[in-house]
Amino acid sequence: MQNLTIAILMFxxxxxxxxxxxxxxxxAIRALGRNPSASAKIMxxxxxxxxxxxxxxxxxxVLIYNLFK
Known part of the structure; x- marks a missing residue:
């Protein structure tokens, strides 16, 4: 049961x-399609x-791991 709880919380x-x-x-892909010249700022x-x-x-x-350690 504890493994299922851990899996659900991780999900x-x-x-x-x-x-x-x-x-x-x-x-980002839509913005690059509209304005390719602004690619540096978008990236x-x-x-x-x-x-x-x-x-x-x-x-x-990490929090989930520490809770169930």
Whole structure:
């Protein structure tokens, strides 16, 4: 039962950041299609959004690991 709880919490903890990565990637591709000359600014903003989303996922997984250690 504890393994199922851990799996569900890990799924919920990584679902949000993975959705953020999907939405940001989709928006960046649309923005690049509309204005290719702004690619440098769009890519920098996209990378920061990816980094923050991955940071949230890592923190969530570490917290779940520490809760059930």
């Amino acid at each position: 919920i903890g990584t679902l949000g950041p993975s959705l953020i990565i999907a939405f940001v990637g989709y928006a 920098v903003a996209m990378m920061f959004a990816f980094l923050f989303a991955e940071g949230i996922a890592v923190i969530a997984l």
